[in-house]
Amino acid sequence: xxxxxxxxxxxYTTVQDRGRPGHYRIGMxxxxxxxxxxxxxxxxxxxxxxxAAVLEATYIGPRLEFTDRRLVAxxxxxxxxxxxxxxxxxxxxxxxxxxxxxxxxMIRGGARVYIAIxxxxxxPRYLGSRxxxxxxxxxxxxxxxxxxxxxxxxxxxxxxxxAGSAVPEDLRLRFDSGIELRTVIGLCSYRLTExxxxxxxxxPWKVTKDADRVGYRLRGGKLDFIEREQPFGAGSDPAxxxxxxxxxxxxxxxGGDEPIVLLNDAVTGGGYxxxxxxxxxxxxxxxxxxxxxxxxxxxxxxxTALAARARRRDRIERVRGALRS
Amino acid sequence: MTTIKxxxxxxxxxxxxxxxxxxxxxxxxxxxxxxxxxIEVMKTFNEIKAEQGGxxxxxxxxxxxxxxxxxxxxxxxxx
Amino acid sequence: xxxxxxxxxxxxxxGGDEFVFVELDQAMSLxxxxxxxxxxxxxxxxxxxxxxxxxxxxxxxxxxLDPDRLDPRELVAELERLEHSVGELPSDYVLPTRIVxxxxxxxxxxxxxxxxxxxxxxxxxxxxxxxxxARINGYDGVQAIIDAMSGAPYIVTMLGFVPGLPxxxxxxxxxxxxxxxKYVRPRTDTPERAFGFGGAFSVVYPVRGAxxxxxxxxxxxxxxxxxxxxxxxxxxxxFPRASDILRYRSIDMTEFERLRGEVEAGTFRYRxxxxxxxxAALLAxxxxxNRELLEVLYR
Numbered sequence: 001x002x003x004x005x006x007x008x009x010x011x012y013t014t015v016q017d018r019g020r021p022g023h024y025r026i027g028m029x030x031x032x033x034x035x036x037x038x039x040x041x042x043x044x045x046x047x048x049x050x051x052a053a054v055l056e057a058t059y060i061g062p063r064l065e066f067t068d069r070r071l072v073a074x075x076x077x078x079x080x081x082x083x084x085x086x087x088x089x090x091x092x093x094x095x096x097x098x099x100x101x102x103x104x105x106m107i108r109g110g111a112r113v114y115i116a117i118x119x120x121x122x123x124p125r126y127l128g129s130r131x132x133x134x135x136x137x138x139x140x141x142x143x144x145x146x147x148x149x150x151x152x153x154x155x156x157x158x159x160x161x162x163a164g165s166a167v168p169e170d171l172r173l174r175f176d177s178g179i180e181l182r183t184v185i186g187l188c189s190y191r192l193t194e195x196x197x198x199x200x201x202x203x204p205w206k207v208t209k210d211a212d213r214v215g216y217r218l219r220g221g222k223l224d225f226i227e228r229e230q231p232f233g234a235g236s237d238p239a240x241x242x243x244x245x246x247x248x249x250x251x252x253x254x255g256g257d258e259p260i261v262l263l264n265d266a267v268t269g270g271g272y273x274x275x276x277x278x279x280x281x282x283x284x285x286x287x288x289x290x291x292x293x294x295x296x297x298x299x300x301x302x303x304t305a306l307a308a309r310a311r312r313r314d315r316i317e318r319v320r321g322a323l324r325s
Numbered sequence: 326m327t328t329i330k331x332x333x334x335x336x337x338x339x340x341x342x343x344x345x346x347x348x349x350x351x352x353x354x355x356x357x358x359x360x361x362x363x364i365e366v367m368k369t370f371n372e373i374k375a376e377q378g379g380x381x382x383x384x385x386x387x388x389x390x391x392x393x394x395x396x397x398x399x400x401x402x403x404x
Numbered sequence: 405x406x407x408x409x410x411x412x413x414x415x416x417x418x419g420g421d422e423f424v425f426v427e428l429d430q431a432m433s434l435x436x437x438x439x440x441x442x443x444x445x446x447x448x449x450x451x452x453x454x455x456x457x458x459x460x461x462x463x464x465x466x467x468x469l470d471p472d473r474l475d476p477r478e479l480v481a482e483l484e485r486l487e488h489s490v491g492e493l494p495s496d497y498v499l500p501t502r503i504v505x506x507x508x509x510x511x512x513x514x515x516x517x518x519x520x521x522x523x524x525x526x527x528x529x530x531x532x533x534x535x536x537x538a539r540i541n542g543y544d545g546v547q548a549i550i551d552a553m554s555g556a557p558y559i560v561t562m563l564g565f566v567p568g569l570p571x572x573x574x575x576x577x578x579x580x581x582x583x584x585x586k587y588v589r590p591r592t593d594t595p596e597r598a599f600g601f602g603g604a605f606s607v608v609y610p611v612r613g614a615x616x617x618x619x620x621x622x623x624x625x626x627x628x629x630x631x632x633x634x635x636x637x638x639x640x641x642x643f644p645r646a647s648d649i650l651r652y653r654s655i656d657m658t659e660f661e662r663l664r665g666e667v668e669a670g671t672f673r674y675r676x677x678x679x680x681x682x683x684a685a686l687l688a689x690x691x692x693x694n695r696e697l698l699e700v701l702y703r
Contacts, residue, residue, distance in 0.1 A: 011333055012367060024457035024468050026642045027564040027610075058367070059333040059394065106332055106395055127641075136567055136611055138630050186417040187425050209335045209391070212367040232578060233432025233462070233604040236585050242432045243571055243605065245459045245466030245564060247419030269461060269564030271586070271603065277420035280471075291334035291366055292393045305421035306471055313472070 003067055004117065006150040007101065011060035012212075015121050015140035015152070017053040019264065020129035027268045029248065031131035031139065034213060034264055034287030035112055038076035040316050041167055042116035044323055045073030045093045047160025052120030053130035055146070057113050058212075059290070061104025062146060064115070066096040071118035071160040074102075075167075077110030077288060078175060091167040093160060093323075109175030110288040119157035133265060135214075161323045171319050178204070179289050181261075181278045182300040182308065187250060188241055188273040191225050199223070200275070200297065205259065207293045213265040216286060218295065222257045225273070235271055243271040249278040251297070261286060279305035281312045326382070328397040329375065335366030337392040339384065347388075354380050361399065364392060379403055411436055414487050416480050421471045422456075424479055427464045432604055436463035437561045437573065438683040439491050441499065441647050443483065446490045452482065460646045461562040462571055462605070495684040503557065503649040503701045505675035506608070509660040510534070510550045510621035514595045519619045525589040533618040537584045537601065550654055552582060553620075556694045557651040558606060560644050568610035568628030568642030572650055575697075576690055590616035597623045599652070606652070610642070624655075624663035625672055634667065636674050643674065649681065651701060677701050 006013075016039065019032025033039035033056055043052050055062065061079060066072075074081050074090045081088050082103050088094050090113075096102065104113065123130050123141050132140025141152055189197060205218035225238040233242045239254050246252070246262050252272040253259045261278060263286070278286065279300065289295055331337070339347040339362050348361050355361055360372040361381065379401040386392055386399075415427040426443075429436040437460075444460040447467070454474025459466045469479055490497075511534055523529040528536045538549040558572035574581060586602040591614060594600070598609045600617030607617055610628030627644055629637040636643055644650070655663075666672035677700050686693040 011371065012369075021456050021468070023567070024466075025459045025563060025646070026567055026640070027569055028567040106330070108395075135613070136628070136630055184418050184420050187419060188427075209366045210368065231429075231431035233573075233581075233583070234430070235603045240586075240603075242430065242463045243562060243565075243603070244427070244461045244464045245423075245425065245562075247423035247425065247466065247468075249420050249422075267565045268459070269466075269562065274419075274425075277418070277423065279420045280422050290394065292391060302418050302421065302476060305418075306475075309421055309471060 002119065002154045002156070004121070004152040004154055005065040005067065006146050006148065006152065007063035007065050008148050009146035009150065010057045010062035010104070013055055013057040013062045013146040014132040014134070015053050015123055016056045016131045017129055018051055020127055020131050020133070020139065023127060024268055029133070029264060029266050029268055031133045031264050032129070033114065035076055035114065035284045037284045037312055037316065038114045038173065041091070041171070041319050042073050042075040042114045044316075044319050045075070045091070045161065045165065045167065046071040046116045046118040047158055048116060048118065048120050052116070052155070053123065055115040055121065057104070057115065058111055059107060061113050064102045066100045066102070067098050069095065069097050070154070070157055071163065072096050072102065073116050074113055076112050076114040076173065077107050078173075079107040079113055080105040089166070091172045093163050093165040095163045110173060111290040112287055117154060118160050119155035122153045122155035135265065165323050167319055168322050171315055171322070173288065175288065177294065179285055179293060179295045181282045181286055181295055181297050182304065183251070183276045183278050183297045184302060184305060185276040185299050187247070187276060189275040191241070191273040192223060192275060193226055196223050197275070200259070201299055204294050204296050207289050207291050207295060208258070209291050211289070211291050213263060215263050215266050216261045216289070218259045218261070219257070223253050223259070224256060239273055240271050241273045243269060245269045246274060247277045249280065249283050250274040251276050251278070263287070279308055281308040327401045328385070329361065329373070329399045329401055331364060331373070331392045331394060331396045331398050333364055333366055333371065334394045335364040335371075335392060337386045337388070337390055337398065338363040338365065338370070339388045349381055351381055351383055354378070373398065377401070411439060414491070416483065418476055419466070421476060422468055424467045424469065424476055424483065425464065426466070426483060429463045432463050432573065433578065434573065434575070434683070434687060437559070438493055440465045442490045442493055442497065443486045446486050447483070450482070452479070455479070459564065461564070462573070493683060497683060499647060499681045499683060501647045501649060501679055501681050502676050503651065503679050503697050505701055506623060506650045506652050507625065507655045507659065507663060508554070508599050508621045508623055508652045509657065510654055511546060512622045512660070515598050515619040515622050518591070518593060518595055518598070521593070522587070522591040525587045525591055527585060527588055534620050537582065537618055537620070540584065541582050549582065553606070554652050554654045556690070557649050557697055560646055560648040560650060561605070563642065563644060563646055566610055566613070568644065569607055570627060570644035570648070570650070571605045571607055573605060575649070575686055575694055584618050586616040587618070590614055594619070595622060597626060599623055624660050625667055625674065633670050634672055649679065649697060651698060675701065
């Protein structure tokens with residue numbers, strides 16, 4: 001039987017892949033791994049195709065029991081990993097056999113670990129993706145987070161890099177304090193004065209307890225909207241606009257004091273003014289910010305966003321190359 | 326003296342609901358697996374269970390305060 | 405319509421590297437929505453490499469793109485070109501769409517129970533959401549505002565928030581639009597299929613969950629079906645499409661229960677008719693066009 005036994009589901013562990021693009025127009029967000037870089041590297045370490053599904057675990061990792069011989073790799077947040085209570089290295093390929101148990105100790109840095117298993121987690125695809133979207137209960141394992149006692153189907157494993165293959169140090173994540181989120185200011189930023197926008201960029205924001213796959217709510221300052229007579233259909237609150245589409249990574253400020261960054265499982269539109277969008281690559285960064293961490297926003301232009309995207313692609317190719325040699 | 330550490334960040338609560346009594350008072354004894362507090366994060370309230378029995382000699386975080394991952398929640402004395 | 409609305413030039417904004425957001429107007433109007441529909445329809449027909457999602461919205465639209473395959477600046481240049489070629493809406497412009505009969509049980513026991521539970525979150529804790537909406541919009545009681553909502557059809561101006569939620573705007577001049585504020589503090593609960601109203605938009609909630617729109621009634625038929633059991637969901641998990649014209653028909657409890665039975669038996673079908681909708685004709689004489697639309701629907 002090609003299956004994986006979930007001894008303990010951890011705090012919030014879901015099946016995710018690159019995501020489910022192409023359904024934004026009906027109001028369905030793409031879901032997918034929050035930290036796409038760590039997901040891609042984990043798959044490379046076990047020889048999986050780029051679109052294989054992995055497990056994404058937030059804060060407390062799962063306990064997993066294997067039932068056959070596989071390659072496994074752990075990337076993402078910095079958490080001690082053990083196989084049958086013996087330490088194993090993250091960012092490295094290792095082999096497991098029937099009865100082996102993978103477990104995690106407390107996270108030391110970051111928020112989300114990614115676990116790739118050779119052959120991938122082969123839950124049925126829904127609209128082309130295995131990613132879990134819990135709001136409507138679709139994708140992943142029964143559309144929900146993993147629970148103790150679940151069993152997951154695994155795909156047929158192909159060849160992977162030999163056990164012990166490791167990602168070069170400079171291509172692993174680093175967890176510095178103070179996370180910088182590069183942001184393209186715009187959308188409805190005309191609703192804020194220049195001074196307020198500057199204070200948004202100057203403020204160190206703290207991640208609140210309401211920070212999950214839907215979005216991150218932040219605290220630390222106050223932003224005032226420009227007074228105006230509200231346009232027809234917008235609603236009476238100064239934070240309201242005529243309902244519009246929200247880009248993934250966009251930032252809105254419903255009450256003026258708690259900005260929300262919308263992420264992979266977010267609502268796709270609504271009636272709050274958006275003031276900018278973090279660049280796609282930095283969704284990987286905020287995915288590793290945990291409740292209590294400090295984040296700040298830096299204004300960048302489109303060229304910077306595109307260059308950062310090219311650089312991430314290049315880093316993934318360097319990992320691919322390093323594992324092939 | 327050992328301490329009980331938070332396994333996740335969030336907001337720390339010593340009681341199951343605002344009107345209820347605390348799970349355990351300072352000086353109270355607890356057994357392994359007993360719930361001693363809640364941490365709220367990602368819209369869920371997660372029970373913090375004692376990994377070993379003993380006496381809670383002191384809580385190190387106030388009810389309703391923010392807690393970081395790995396932070397000491399309480400001092401645990403032997404029974 | 406009495407006075408044509410002159411739209412400002414569209415505003416093009418980059419939503420990071422993966423999105424382009426285009427605001428056609430800050431205020432809601434049929435003119436802004438029709439312009440967005442025409443541009444997004446033309447873009448869809450171009451079938452451009454690298455365009456991932458085309459999302460017409462109320463008075464704006466948004467495109468998700470793959471910047472590895474399409475430079476966002478190239479996309480904006482194309483959108484600006486479309487704004488000037490098709491965005492002007494020539495008077496003979498025809499939008500092929502559907503008109504659909506959407507039954508609603510107004511003032512139903514389920515949304516009433518919910519709205520009573522969240523009275524402290526509301527502008528007027530003393531009455532129901534319908535009583536409040538009728539009063540602030542100058543209607544003589546609840547039945548009069550229900551008659552106004554079911555009297556003229558609505559057009560789906562945007563899908564979003566959650567999968568399958570249709571934002572709908574009534575096909576009447578601005579001075580006849582019903583407008584209500586959202587709840588002072590959003591509810592943490594809304595029944596599935598609730599018929600809500602916020603700003604100038606009506607919605608049907610696809611799934612149970614949080615919400616801030618005023619609650620007026622409930623639909624017996626779903627707008628979202630992830631299992632694709634009902635025949636109307638064979639091609640897609642959501643029923644409404646942007647530019648669909650929906651007629652909210654007030655029904656009684658007997659019909660509601662009969663239709664619920666059909667939904668549960670898997671036999672329910674929406675009454676749907678294909679129409680050639682002419683935005684310019686609607687703007688010129690909304691009452692005449694709406695009469696024709698309803699004739700086509702119930703013929």
